[in-house]
Amino acid sequence: MCSAGRTGESTVNQMKAVILAGGKGTRLGHLAEKIPKPMVKIGNRPILEHQVILLHKYDIKNIIIITGFLSESIENYFRNGEDFDVTISYYRETTPLGTTGGIKEIANILTHDFIVLYGDVMVNMNLRKLIDFHIQKQSDCTLVVHPNDHPFDSDLIEMDSDCNVTAFHPKPHSENTWYRNLVNAALYVMSPKILTSIEKGVQADFGRDLFPRIVTQLNMFGYNTAEYLKDVGTPQRLTEVNADFVSGKISRYNKDVKRKAIFIDRDGVINEEIGLLCKSNDFRLLPDSGRAIQTINKSEYLAIVITNQSVVARNLCSIEELEEIHKKMETLLGQQQAKLDAIYYCPHHPDKGYPEENPRFKIQCECRKPKTGLVELALTDFNIQREDSFFIGDSRRDILCGKNAGLPTVGVRTGYGCRDSDIVPDYFFETFNEAVTYIINEPHAPYVHRIFNDFLHAHTQKPFIITVGGNTRAGKTIFTSYLSANLRKAHKKVLIVSLDNWLLAKDDRKKTCSVYDRFQTDKIHADITALLNNEEIVLKKYDQLSRQLTDTEIQYRLNDTDVVIIEGIIALGTAKMREISDLRIFCDIDEALRNTRITHFYTWKGLQKQEIDALIACRRDDEYSIVEKHRRYADIII
Numbered sequence: 001m002c003s004a005g006r007t008g009e010s011t012v013n014q015m016k017a018v019i020l021a022g023g024k025g026t027r028l029g030h031l032a033e034k035i036p037k038p039m040v041k042i043g044n045r046p047i048l049e050h051q052v053i054l055l056h057k058y059d060i061k062n063i064i065i066i067t068g069f070l071s072e073s074i075e076n077y078f079r080n081g082e083d084f085d086v087t088i089s090y091y092r093e094t095t096p097l098g099t100t101g102g103i104k105e106i107a108n109i110l111t112h113d114f115i116v117l118y119g120d121v122m123v124n125m126n127l128r129k130l131i132d133f134h135i136q137k138q139s140d141c142t143l144v145v146h147p148n149d150h151p152f153d154s155d156l157i158e159m160d161s162d163c164n165v166t167a168f169h170p171k172p173h174s175e176n177t178w179y180r181n182l183v184n185a186a187l188y189v190m191s192p193k194i195l196t197s198i199e200k201g202v203q204a205d206f207g208r209d210l211f212p213r214i215v216t217q218l219n220m221f222g223y224n225t226a227e228y229l230k231d232v233g234t235p236q237r238l239t240e241v242n243a244d245f246v247s248g249k250i251s252r253y254n255k256d257v258k259r260k261a262i263f264i265d266r267d268g269v270i271n272e273e274i275g276l277l278c279k280s281n282d283f284r285l286l287p288d289s290g291r292a293i294q295t296i297n298k299s300e301y302l303a304i305v306i307t308n309q310s311v312v313a314r315n316l317c318s319i320e321e322l323e324e325i326h327k328k329m330e331t332l333l334g335q336q337q338a339k340l341d342a343i344y345y346c347p348h349h350p351d352k353g354y355p356e357e358n359p360r361f362k363i364q365c366e367c368r369k370p371k372t373g374l375v376e377l378a379l380t381d382f383n384i385q386r387e388d389s390f391f392i393g394d395s396r397r398d399i400l401c402g403k404n405a406g407l408p409t410v411g412v413r414t415g416y417g418c419r420d421s422d423i424v425p426d427y428f429f430e431t432f433n434e435a436v437t438y439i440i441n442e443p444h445a446p447y448v449h450r451i452f453n454d455f456l457h458a459h460t461q462k463p464f465i466i467t468v469g470g471n472t473r474a475g476k477t478i479f480t481s482y483l484s485a486n487l488r489k490a491h492k493k494v495l496i497v498s499l500d501n502w503l504l505a506k507d508d509r510k511k512t513c514s515v516y517d518r519f520q521t522d523k524i525h526a527d528i529t530a531l532l533n534n535e536e537i538v539l540k541k542y543d544q545l546s547r548q549l550t551d552t553e554i555q556y557r558l559n560d561t562d563v564v565i566i567e568g569i570i571a572l573g574t575a576k577m578r579e580i581s582d583l584r585i586f587c588d589i590d591e592a593l594r595n596t597r598i599t600h601f602y603t604w605k606g607l608q609k610q611e612i613d614a615l616i617a618c619r620r621d622d623e624y625s626i627v628e629k630h631r632r633y634a635d636i637i638i
Contacts, residue, residue, distance in 0.1 A: 014112040015131070017060050018103060019051060021119030022068025022093050028235060036070045038119030039077070040232060043245045047232060048074065048119050052084050058127035060115060061086040066102035068093040098205045104198040111192060118186040118231070122241045125187075125227035126255040133223050134189040137163065140218040142189040143211070146225055147181040147330070147339035149297055155184040155207040157222055165220035168211040178280065178327035181334050182222060184211070185229045193218060226302055226341050226382055228253035249300065258385040261341075262296055262439065263375060263407065265393035266307035268415015269432050271329065273394070276310075278317040280328045286414060288433035290336030295433070299440045301389075302341040302382055306374045308397070312347035313361035314354075319347060342381070344374040370400035375407070387489075392435055396421035408485060410435045413604045419545055422552060426481045430600050444482045447585075447638055451483065452490070455583050455635075456563075463495070463564045465532075465580055469571035469634075470587030471627045473597035479587055479638060480567045492562040497531070499524060499568025501539045501554050506547035515569060515623035525576045527556075528566065532580065534558050545605055569623075572630040586634035594624070 021038040028037060038048040045053075048065070055063060063086055067074050071092045081088030091106050103116070113134065117123065125144070134142040143165065145157055156179050158167040173179060184207050197214045204210060214220070228250045232238040244250050251257070267273045270289045274282055296303040311317050317325075326343055333339065346369070352362035367373035379386060391402030394415035400423050402409035411418040411425035412432055418425065429435040456464060466483075468476050477498075484494045502520045509518055527537045534557075541552040558564070571577055572584050589597075595616055602612045631637055 015060055016062045016064060016110065016112070016114045017055050017117065018106070018110070018114055019048065019063065019065045019117045019119050020099055020102065021048060021065050021074060022071075022096065022102065023120060024069045028233070028238065034070070035073055036067070036119075037232070039073055040120075040238060042122055042232070042241055042250075046077070047122055048078070049084075051117055051119070051123060052078070052081070052086060052088075054123060054125075054127065055115075055117075056084060056086050058131075060127065063088045064091060064106060064109070065089075065119075066091045066093060066106075068096055096203060097201070098203045098209075100198045100204045100206055100210055101200075101202065104195060104200050107192075107195045107198075110195060113189060113191050116188040116190060120233055121186050121229055121231045122245075122250065123187060123227075123229050124250050124254050125225060125229065129255055130187075130223055130225075131189060133163075134221070137221045138219065139189070139221040140191045140193045141211075141214070141220045143220065143222050144185040144187040144225060144229065145182045145222040146185050146227075146229060147341060148183045149294070149334070149337040149339050151179065151181045151183055151330070151334040151339070155211075156180065157182050157184060157211075159222040163221045163223070165211075165215055165222050168207075168215045170208045170212055178324060178331045179334075180323075180327050181330040181339050182224065185225075186231070187229060224342070225255070226253070226259065227255060252300065255383050258383055258388075259302055260300060261302040261304050261378065261382065261384045261389040262436065263304050263306050263378070263389065263391040263402070264432070265395070265398045265415075266305050266329075266343075266345075268394035268417075269392060269412055270305070273415035276314070276316060277325065278311040278321065280321070280325045283325050283328050285329070285332050286432065288431055290333055290338045292431075292433035292436040293333055293338035293340065294336065295436050295440055297339055301440070302384065303339070304341055304378050304382070305343040305345075306369065306378070306391075306401070307343070307345045308369050309345045309347050310349035310368075313349035313358055315356050315358040322347065342378060344378055346374060369397045370404055372401060372405040375401065375405040390439055392432060393425075394418060396423055399423045399425045408481075410439070413600065417604050419604075422550075426485070427478055429478075430597075438478070442482075444479050444638065447479075447636060448483055448486050450636065451583065452486075459582065463532075463558065463561045464582050466563065466565045466583045466585060467571040467577055467581040468565060468567040468585045468587065469569065469573065469627070469630050470638075471589055471594060471624055472569060473594055473601060474587040474589035475638070476567050476569075476571075476587045479585070480565050484565060487563055493560055495556065495558065495561045495564045497528070497556055497564060497566045499566065499571060500544070501542045502527075502568075503542050503547075505542075505549045513622070515619075515626055516573065518623075519568075519570055521570070521574065524570075525574070528577070528580065531556055531558055532564075547605075569627055570630075572633045573627065578633055583636070584634050585636045585638060586631040587638045588631060591624075 023037045039046040067090055075090055078088050093102050153171055155171055156169045157165050158180055159165045230241055232241050272284045293303050309322055312322055346367040347361050348363050348365040348368050350364050386406050389407055390410055391407040392410040393399055394412050399409045399421055409425040411428045412435055413430050468480050470476050484496055487494045502524045504518055531537050536557045539554045540549040541554045543550050599612050
């Protein structure tokens with residue numbers, strides 16, 4: 001049970017806010033020479049006014065501002081708060097007492113739970129959810145925490161699965177120690193109990209002095225959020241916050257607003273796949289992981305890890321040892337100025353009965369991929385927009401999890417490289433960084449915009465037929481996936497027809513043949529004609545990895561399709577295909593880049609360098625130069 005005065009709306013109505021606004025802003029130089037740091041403007045308002053407006057939004061209208069340096073400018077601006085529909089009072093420090101001392105001086109009026117803000121931190125977060133969390137946990141002190149891209153010079157906390165704060169590490173940190181990237185964000189909800197731990201008249205700091213001392217004495221909880229909290233303590237950070245304000249980023253980073261996320265598998269995508277990784281000493285980041293996650297951090301996507309860790313159920317390591325691996329991951333990423341917004345892991349495994357297992361975790365669960373329990377939890381925790389998010393992985397389990405969750409899926413050729421998968425991802429890239437770069441930059445967006453405006457807009461007859469051709473590894477499939485996704489968002493029914501399913505199996509090809517001979521060209525013409533006459537066509541699926549036909553059947557039926565996209569190397573290569581097409585697109589590629597991609601692709605298939613070089617030389621004349629000429633038939637060249 002919550003104690004009296006800490007339940008429901010009465011708590012909010014009685015709750016006071018204390019804003020610490022006595023700092024000089026020395027690091028801001030001339031920008032804060034004549035005004036207190038909290039009066040520096042974000043947009044056309046002082047940062048302190050943004051905080052008052054936020055508090056008012058969540059019905060916290062009794063505000064005490066602790067001032068010091070040039071306090072008159074704050075008091076003259078806000079007066080009693082009447083102009084802002086709040087009540088504002090002041091405590092003016094004559095001697096600086098750090099972040100805790102001023103609060104101790106007003107202890108007599110802090111009789112109920114109160115919220116503490118730092119006057120130099122730009123904040124936009126749902127304070128109602130924070131307060132509800134504080135009440136639910138019956139917390140004596142709730143710290144807002146978040147990961148950041150400079151954890152090495154921040155106060156860090158550790159907390160357990162129930163959000164209990166178990167350790168507080170003020171900066172500077174010990175070397176050769178792994179830390180969670182959970183940073184004290186300088187916003188707190190506190191019970192009056194905490195006041196007994198503050199010494200009157202003594203200069204002290206919450207992060208440096210108080211929290212490390214009381215972490216085991218009071219009920220302290222961490223509230224992890226991806227909402228907007230950023231200090232303006234330096235000219236660079238002030239510039240960044242102002243840019244975020246102008247762009248609307250600050251207003252969008254609130255739990256009231258849906259966010260986008262990139263869900264990421266761990267082993268084989270972020271770090272080397274070594275199989276049942278259970279020791280932190282064996283954890284190594286892949287070369288471009290830090291850069292990829294940093295790219296996500298600079299965008300408006302969240303970076304969220306979703307990982308199966310059956311090593312716990314197998315009793316290869318404990319939960320604590322698993323979390324030590326994750327601390328190492330976060331520390332190494334932090335050293336590259338990259339951060340993960342959350343890590344969700346499943347420690348379970350369904351197969352039980354082994355003498356060495358940990359029976360507590362040998363259960364059927366809803367969180368083990370390809371089930372979607374962890375994804376659903378993250379969607380709720382962060383208020384994530386499902387259809388605008390992505391799932392990146394290197395295995396069948398990852399791709400199936402993403403599809404089960406209704407997310408666009410992205411395969412990468414690192415780790416297992418999706419070699420175990422008969423489930424085709426929506427996109428396929430060589431590396432994590434390449435995948436992220438495409439997702440964030442959307443290089444095909446201008447072409448899709450042109451297709452909508454110049455072609456689809458005026459076309460009324462169904463179906464509209466688009467053919468997408470171009471040389472191997474030119475990005476045809478990626479473009480087709482992107483175009484299809486945008487068509488579906490525009491409520492168009494789309495059918496994608498991959499001409500690769502008409503390829504002959506490797507063993508059925510002639511030793512010397514042109515690109516057309518590797519395809520069942522006559523059958524393509526007959527089947528596409530039948531399809532457009534509303535007949536169903538059924539094929540054996542072609543497997544890229546083995547270059548053989550599989551037993552899996554591919555069925556194509558027109559139904560009520562709005563747009564048919566026919567994609568493949570020879571899509572523009574025959575008069576029949578060009579004749580049926582309403583829009584012809586050619587994906588172009590530089591020869592050197594093409595050869596690099598072919599090398600990566602056939603390495604993934606298991607060929608040796610000598611075999612790949614021979615293949616490139618063989619196909620230079622009988623395929624690549626032939627297909628290159630198809631570009632003259634295109635309406636759009638990408």
